[in-house]
Amino acid sequence: MIKDTKLAVLIDGDNIPSKYIKEMMEEITKYGTPTIKRIYGDWTKPQLAKWKTLLLENAINPIQQYSYTTGKNATDSAMIIDAMDILYSEKVNGFCLVSSDSDFTKLAMRLREAGVVVYGIGEKKTPEPFIVACDKFIYLEILAKEEENQDGKKTNKKENIDKITPKVIRLLRNSVDDAADDDGWAFMGDVGSLLLKKQPNFDARNFGFEKLTQLFKSLNKFEIEERDKTSGRFKLIYVKNK
Template sequence: MDTNKTQKLAVLIDADNAQPAIVEGLLAEIAKYGTANVKRIYGDWTSTKLRGWKEHLLQHSIQPIQQFGYTTGKNATDSAMIIDAMDLLYTHNFDGFCLVSSDSDFTKLAARIRESGLIVYGFGEQKTPDPFVAACDKFIYTEVLRSEEASVDESFNRMSTNELKQDTKLVKLVRNAIEASSDESGWAHLGQVGSYIAKQSPEFDPRNYGYKKLGELVDAIQLFEIEERSTGEGQSKAIYVKDGRK
């Protein structure tokens, strides 16, 4: 499914596993992918633990869903959120879901939504278990959102060229994407490279390395050639990349 701003999205937030400091950055990020037609947040609102969230709910029109903690530990909130997600899925009114949690309990939910042909955006901390990350079409680490909101990169310092070159997983990912997307001359459109990377690695984000755009990151690695080409339509330009070894 193409990601564009006409997508109708359901945003479901696990208040027990998400920090209120992300809310501004979270909603701004979601707006890149579509319109949040539903915004719900789940937790025990009688608890003082969620006090930090309460001031944001009215301001951002996020509907709190009360879920009492009937037992200590696990996990009435997860169950309520999963049931609501399935109800919303069966309405056929949405193009995708945004699941905000660092909890692996939502892995099967993400997979089930994708089986129905809808896109899933996951949002969670770096500690989020790999199975949940892999179950999403795209996964955004919330440390990035907090950093952007504060205009300071606290968790993702910009990596140097030497550090990027030594990141063999990153270099291999970019090389494979260029090879898969390139024409006979070895040049690949940067947009197609980005699309290929997203399919291979849902958690990939240039901001994880301290760069805002994929082109900036690829340029900083200094193992690839970059070329701007005129599209022939006014002043617009397209960026192409090539493996520097070829």
């Protein structure tokens, strides 16, 4: 991913649990620098009170949006209008839309049409149309980190939100074939990029693995080869279907 990407982070405060905010902001820095950070909601509502301390700690600007009509989501409209204003200002070259709401599907599509990268972050319940409208979609459930219980022992809050099904295996094998050279070997980085193009919510962490290589190694259907890089201390990882 491009590290110097300037990102506008727009959060649907009515739709996202506050407990994920720290891990979420850490995740976003992997893809660029969050230069604009805004969260939208009706801050007169008591249920949003838990956000207030977290906003100060993470330098997120709260945008007040009153609910004008019962049953209508004014927060969505405010986010969409702001996103288009930011797009035309050309201050950023990427967006991070934080919501589990399919109402942002059209916005994600429009932003990508304008040539900027769009990352989506939301819960597992996020509808498929919004997920596939993004360049990459990250589930909040996989961002939870270890925490200490009363006995001082660390417990893992993460949960495997997807199972490795025959369909997943088929996706992996096909992607390796698509990225492979004449000898059948594919650079792991190319395979990862191809998987995201095919399925924006694909993430090794969904299956309980921190890295894509670990996911491939756990399966008895692939060969893994490490090759020395001509310069630098890192090795290049290649994968091949058995």
